[in-house]
Amino acid sequence: MPSNDVFEVTNPELxxxxxxxxxxxxxxxxxxxxxxEIASQVTDTLSGGELANIIDGNYEVPINDGTVxxxxxxxxxxxxxxxxxxxxxxxxxxxxPISQYNSNVTAIQRGRIVQPYNATVADGKVxxxxxxxxxxxxANAAYFLGEVNQAVCAAQAGIMLGKTxxxxxxxxxxDIWDSIGMSxxxxxxWGSITHGDDSLGAALFNMVFGINPDTNMGQAxxxxxxxxxxxxxxxxxxxxxxxxxxxxxxxxxVGDEINVESMLIRGTVYELCNMIGLTIDWxxxxxxxxxxxxxxxxxxxxxxxxxxxxxxxxxxxxxNVVSQTNTVTNVNTRLGYANLxxxxxxxxxQSVFHYGDSRYPxxxxxxxxxxxxxxxxxxxxxxxxxxxxxxxIGNQEGATLPDTTGWDTLADVLASLQNQxxxxxxxxxxYNQIQPDGSIKPTTYVPVGFPNTATNPWTDTKPTTTNQTTxxxxxxxxxxxxxxxxxxxxxxxxxxxxxxxxxxxxDTPQNPKDTGDGSTPVPTAPIGNASALWSVYHPTQAQVxxxxxxxxxxxFLTNIGKLFQNxxxxxxxxxxxxxxxxxxxxxxxxxxxxxxxxxxxxVNQQYVExxxxxxxxxxxxxxxxxxxxYTKVALYLPFVGIVxxxxxxxxxxxxxxKYGVDVFTGACIAMVSVSRDGNDATLYQYSGNCAVHYxxxxxxxxxxxxxxxxxxxxxxxxxxxxxxxxPAAVAGIAGGAMSALHSNVGRSGGFxxxxxxxxxxxxxxxxxxxxxxxxxxxxxxxxxxxxxxIKLGDCSNHVVVKHVHVEGINATESELEQIESxxxxxxxx
Amino acid sequence: MxxxxxxxxxxxxAIRKTLQNSLTLTGDLRGESSVINPSFIIELDNPSQYxxxxxxxxxxxxxxxxxxxxxxxxxxxxxxxDVLMSFQTEILNLDVIVSDLSIGEPSTxxxxxxxxxxxxxxxxxxxxxxxxxxxxxxxxILITSGGIAS
Numbered sequence: 003m004p005s006n007d008v009f010e011v012t013n014p015e016l017x018x019x020x021x022x023x024x025x026x027x028x029x030x031x032x033x034x035x036x037x038x039e040i041a042s043q044v045t046d047t048l049s050g051g052e053l054a055n056i057i058d059g060n061y062e063v064p065i066n067d068g069t070v071x072x073x074x075x076x077x078x079x080x081x082x083x084x085x086x087x088x089x090x091x092x093x094x095x096x097x098x099p100i101s102q103y104n105s106n107v108t109a110i111q112r113g114r115i116v117q118p119y120n121a122t123v124a125d126g127k128v129x130x131x132x133x134x135x136x137x138x139x140x141a142n143a144a145y146f147l148g149e150v151n152q153a154v155c156a157a158q159a160g161i162m163l164g165k166t167x168x169x170x171x172x173x174x175x176x177d178i179w180d181s182i183g184m185s186x187x188x189x190x191x192w193g194s195i196t197h198g199d200d201s202l203g204a205a206l207f208n209m210v211f212g213i214n215p216d217t218n219m220g221q222a223x224x225x226x227x228x229x230x231x232x233x234x235x236x237x238x239x240x241x242x243x244x245x246x247x248x249x250x251x252x253x254x255x256v257g258d259e260i261n262v263e264s265m266l267i268r269g270t271v272y273e274l275c276n277m278i279g280l281t282i283d284w285x286x287x288x289x290x291x292x293x294x295x296x297x298x299x300x301x302x303x304x305x306x307x308x309x310x311x312x313x314x315x316x317x318x319x320x321x322n323v324v325s326q327t328n329t330v331t332n333v334n335t336r337l338g339y340a341n342l343x344x345x346x347x348x349x350x351x352q353s354v355f356h357y358g359d360s361r362y363p364x365x366x367x368x369x370x371x372x373x374x375x376x377x378x379x380x381x382x383x384x385x386x387x388x389x390x391x392x393x394x395i396g397n398q399e400g401a402t403l404p405d406t407t408g409w410d411t412l413a414d415v416l417a418s419l420q421n422q423x424x425x426x427x428x429x430x431x432x433y434n435q436i437q438p439d440g441s442i443k444p445t446t447y448v449p450v451g452f453p454n455t456a457t458n459p460w461t462d463t464k465p466t467t468t469n470q471t472t473x474x475x476x477x478x479x480x481x482x483x484x485x486x487x488x489x490x491x492x493x494x495x496x497x498x499x500x501x502x503x504x505x506x507x508x509d510t511p512q513n514p515k516d517t518g519d520g521s522t523p524v525p526t527a528p529i530g531n532a533s534a535l536w537s538v539y540h541p542t543q544a545q546v547x548x549x550x551x552x553x554x555x556x557x558f559l560t561n562i563g564k565l566f567q568n569x570x571x572x573x574x575x576x577x578x579x580x581x582x583x584x585x586x587x588x589x590x591x592x593x594x595x596x597x598x599x600x601x602x603x604x605v606n607q608q609y610v611e612x613x614x615x616x617x618x619x620x621x622x623x624x625x626x627x628x629x630x631x632y633t634k635v636a637l638y639l640p641f642v643g644i645v646x647x648x649x650x651x652x653x654x655x656x657x658x659x660k661y662g663v664d665v666f667t668g669a670c671i672a673m674v675s676v677s678r679d680g681n682d683a684t685l686y687q688y689s690g691n692c693a694v695h696y697x698x699x700x701x702x703x704x705x706x707x708x709x710x711x712x713x714x715x716x717x718x719x720x721x722x723x724x725x726x727x728x729p730a731a732v733a734g735i736a737g738g739a740m741s742a743l744h745s746n747v748g749r750s751g752g753f754x755x756x757x758x759x760x761x762x763x764x765x766x767x768x769x770x771x772x773x774x775x776x777x778x779x780x781x782x783x784x785x786x787x788x789x790x791x792i793k794l795g796d797c798s799n800h801v802v803v804k805h806v807h808v809e810g811i812n813a814t815e816s817e818l819e820q821i822e823s824x825x826x827x828x829x830x831x
Numbered sequence: 832m833x834x835x836x837x838x839x840x841x842x843x844x845a846i847r848k849t850l851q852n853s854l855t856l857t858g859d860l861r862g863e864s865s866v867i868n869p870s871f872i873i874e875l876d877n878p879s880q881y882x883x884x885x886x887x888x889x890x891x892x893x894x895x896x897x898x899x900x901x902x903x904x905x906x907x908x909x910x911x912x913d914v915l916m917s918f919q920t921e922i923l924n925l926d927v928i929v930s931d932l933s934i935g936e937p938s939t940x941x942x943x944x945x946x947x948x949x950x951x952x953x954x955x956x957x958x959x960x961x962x963x964x965x966x967x968x969x970x971x972i973l974i975t976s977g978g979i980a981s
Contacts, residue, residue: 190941539973546971572976578969593975605972615962625941626948640965659961665972692965693972764964769957772950780947785931787945792932794846795923799933806928811921816867817914821922824915828931830845831923 148209150461152196153179154453155207155224157465159232161451162426164401164474165241166467171394178239179463181205187235188624190786191412195228210431210447219478223431223447230416237406237415240392401474410620413654417679451477521682525662525673536574538666539591540583541602546576548600549591572596577695580641580763581612581663581670608666614659614765616677619652622771628653636768639672641690641758644768651685652676659765661692668693668755672765691755784828794831802828832860832888834871836881836895836908843894846915846922850883860888869893870909878906883913892916 150158156179157167177183185192185205196205210223236242397403404422409415420427430448451472453465472479541549553573572593586606591598619635621628628649635647639659655678663670674686777783785800794801803825808818835855841848856873864871866889884893893910901907915922931945 535976537975537977539971539975541971541973543971546973549973574974574976576971576973579972580965580969582966583970583972591973591975592977594977602973612965614964617959617961619959626944627950629942632948632950661965663965665970666974692969694969759969762964763967765961767957767959767961769959770954771957773953773955775949775951776947777949784945784947785929785933786941787943787947788929788932789943790932791926791928793923794925794927797929797932800931801927801929801933802931803927804930806925808925810924811918813914813918814867817912817918820912821914821918824844825922825925825927828844829915830842831847 146211146213148211149206150209150224151463152181152184152205152207153463154461154465155209155228156184156232156236157453157467158209158222158224158450159229160236160241161398161453161467161472162229162423162449162474162477163233163236163242164398164403165236166396166398167453168394168396168466168468169464171392171466172464174393175239184235187231187238188412191227191231195225195231208445212431213481217478218481220481221478222450222452224450226416226427226430226446226448227412229426229448229450230412230419233404233419234409234412234415237404237409241395242404242406398473408618408620411624411654414620421680449477452479522675522684525684537592538605538608539602540585540605541591541600545591545600545602549598549602552598552600553593573698575695576698577668577693578759579663579665579668580692580759581610581661581665583607583665584610605665608664610663610665612661612663614661616656616658617767618656619654619767619769621654623774627772627774632772634770636770637674637686638762638766638768639674639688639690640761640763640765641670641692641755642672642688645686645688647674647686654678657767663692665693667691668695690758692758693755694759695755794825797831799830800828801831802826832886833857834873835885835887836878837883837885838881839883844915846919848883848892848913848916850885852880854881866891867912868896868910870907872901872905872907874904875906876904878908884908884910886910890917 160167171178185196192205196207207224207228212221212223214220402422404419406418408418426448427446430446432446451467451474453462453467471483539545583605584607585603587604588601589604591600591602622633627633630649633649633653635649635652636644637647637657637659638644640661655676658675658677660673660675661670662673668691670690670692672686672688672690673684674688675682675684783800785802789804794803806822806825808822808825811818811821813821833855834857835853837850837853839848839850856875858871858873869886869889879898881898882895884895885891886893892913894913895908896911897907897909899907899909931947
């Protein structure tokens with residue numbers, strides 16, 4: 003991108019957008035065929051005008067005070083989305099548009115947009131400048147290291163995630179910020195982001211506080227790992243609950259048709275009654291304890307009578323059903339009981355019957371347990387996600403709330419936050435912390451807000467955000483608004499000025515950053531075909547049959563003989579391919595110059611892409627057990643076989659499988675892409691063939707069989723030799739297959755198309771995990787393995803020293819040897 | 832010279848040990864005596880309760896390795912130096928690279944190999960299906976010579 007490029011914006015809509023103000027939201031881009039094209043178009047050689055045209059209609063352009071931040075799109079792969087009804091997805095690839103109708107669509111392209119440039123908009127002109135200084139708080143800023151307790155740190159994180167807190171929270175959840183409870187989420191990480199307790203038993207977090215003397219503004223920063231920890235903790239404790247019911251819960255009217263789904267609304271009786279507006283006299287039939295019983299919402303419609311009701315499992319297989327429309331004083335005389343298969347929670351519903359109301363199906367009386375199909379009663383259970391809000395927690399107006407999808411581990415949360423809030427991490431700073439052993443440990447600190455400044459913002463155990471002066475979009479605080487407090491967190495001036503951190507993952511001299519960089523190029527298939535030399539048809543079974551009848555009819559044999567010595571040469575091939583061809587039109591099937599009169603769809607596009615979707619592979623143990631040699635991962639690919647994957651490649655990542663298929667020959671390539679840490683890479687590619695050819699002559703049959711035998715023999719001989727190239731395709735999920743995988747099987751497949759046609763057509767991951775037997779007391783008795791430099795006096799409990807220079811001790815040689823030996827055997831500090 | 836007999840229940844490999852029930856004896860050093868593995872004769876009713884001692888002139892702590900009755904109320908005490916306790920201040924100031932560290936300290940690693948990660952011979956298998964795949968039933972493709980009829 004040329005810097006200082008100036009051009010005139012004439013498009014009024016674009017100009018209005020560029021000059022408009024929004025809250026800086028970056029929307030996820032739904033796959034529409036544009037993302038791949040745009041990504042390939044946004045390059046460094048674009049002019050500002052070309053980029054503006056691309057942005058127009060494609061991006062939500064964040065604007066801040068008249069400065070336009072232009073975006074460069076980077077794909078982070080696919081994420082799962084809720085299952086919807088049959089949906090058509092139109093996607094375009096460099097090879098041309100394809101349509102794929104899939105009744106189980108779950109993939110949505112999610113992109114992370116980074117911000118390489120900015121521009122100034124004035125008088126209809128947009129001036130692009132080079133990449134601005136990332137983050138930072140001004141050239142003259144001074145930074146101080148301070149401390150805050152866990153409650154303030156949580157509030158600071160919550161502000162950046164768009165939340166508000168008021169005092170009602172602490173009535174509803176008085177222990178929400180209790181340090182012991184918070185530490186239990188992940189004690190190891192808690193220990194690494196805190197450093198002891200204050201006099202009140204609160205855990206202390208480092209906070210870097212920047213002061214800009216030019217603007218008289220202050221900015222707080224916390225460890226990015228603390229931000230992720232707080233986000234996960236808040237997520238686990240329902241802070242992001244909205245009270246919304248997804249999808250919308252609407253009570254149908256009498257006579258409405260209900261789409262019966264076999265899912266449940268769950269909650270306690272009390273919650274669900276409140277949710278559907280049901281009043282119950284708890285003092286009568288239902289004692290108070292029923293309030294907290296698990297319950298479901300049952301949807302019942304019969305003979306024009308429709309209601310939603312709360313039902314709880316009261317007597318094993320029986321449910322007490324409560325009317326939605328009545329204020330009930332004695333429940334057991336109304337509506338009756340629903341008899342479901344036990345256990346009801348988790349199993350699909352087998353039958354429902356009603357009692358006590360003439361409007362319900364006849365023939366049902368008290369005590370009977372008939373099996374009535376759901377369809378007959380028009381009753382069902384509908385699934386919704388109900389995230390109750392917590393009193394005292396709200397949302398900042400216009401803030402971007404986090405998408406908590408995939409928040410399984412703290413690493414997942416941090417990566418997700420980096421994707422969703424790039425501005426936070428672009429404005430991060432690096433503070434090089436001097437360790438006790440003198441080494442430097444760079445730590446990334448991200449900007450955060452401040453809780454209520456009316457009270458002590460540093461040590462408040464119940465921070466609020468009323469009278470809030472800092473928000474997600476404006477986290478800086480006016481220094482004049484800071485209260486004078488006896489306890490200041492600014493314990494000492496940093497001896498090293500934090501450096502502005504353009505990359506959330508910092509390097510150190512000994513340990514480069516833990517995330518990789520770069521994405522592989524987008525694969526492209528060739529286009530075009532010599533349609534004058536051959537014709538490609540996509541016939542139905544009936545059309546094939548009709549063509550066959552014509553083929554062996556007299557007129558054909560008579561005429562085709564004039565064209566070819568061997569009539570069958572007019573028909574080049576007939577096969578079934580297991581990828582959807584793209585029809586380009588229709589026409590009669592022609593052989594040579596002879597028109598068969600049999601209509602068929604025609605195919606112009608030789609290469610198609612089939613996206614099998616993505617899955618996420620998360621750590622199960624959160625430690626070494628998730629990786630080799632303990633955990634092994636293999637991938638079954640249709641028409642390829644079972645192939646081993648490097649666990650380190652695919653763990654904590656989203657794995658996508660795409661097939662590129664040559665529908666003319668059946669040749670296919672399975673491309674396995676891995677998305678992690680904001681990068682995408684196609685790490686594995688396997689070739690195969692997904693076409694079953696039908697013999698049209700005895701010569702062809704011999705050739706086909708010969709090919710199949712060769713493939714089978716090849717598989718057998720290679721497996722027998724145990725060579726490195728042994729494919730593990732045909733064995734299937736048996737111990738033998740996994741043993742073959744363990745013995746260094748090469749990354750290639752050997753499935754024949756005919757065998758593959760009988761196999762599974764959907765890829766799947768096979769994850770072998772160990773059954774662990776870790777002694778509970780090993781942390782105290784052995785300790786965790788590490789490779790850490792430390793002063794021995796800073797350790798506690800059991801320590802095994804790997805390397806030490808025993809020096810500075812006035813002891814005899816044998817004593818020195820004994821000291822070194824004991825340290826390396828293990829000592830208690 | 833003072834010898835302080837005491838009792839310790841701390842683990843042998845503990846750098847800092849807890850000492851109890853101290854009894855200080857005063858005497859003179861006579862004859863040969865090893866600083867690393869000293870033996871000395873004391874007069875005491877029954878020293879068998881003691882398992883640890885400190886010898887001031889050597890400025891070292893010792894494990895009592897053997898107690899031998901010489902004659903009535905006369906005992907020979909054999910000792911072995913406890914280098915960890917004797918030089919604990921200097922040892923705790925050593926800069927080290929640790930290979931195993933207990934929980935609660937910074938940089939405990941759960942992604943590094945170690946004998947701690949024990950497993951049984953069994954494993955468990957999880958299957959994750961991709962959302963979709965190739966067609967269950969194939970589609971016919973017929974290729975013939977010549978161009979498509981108009």
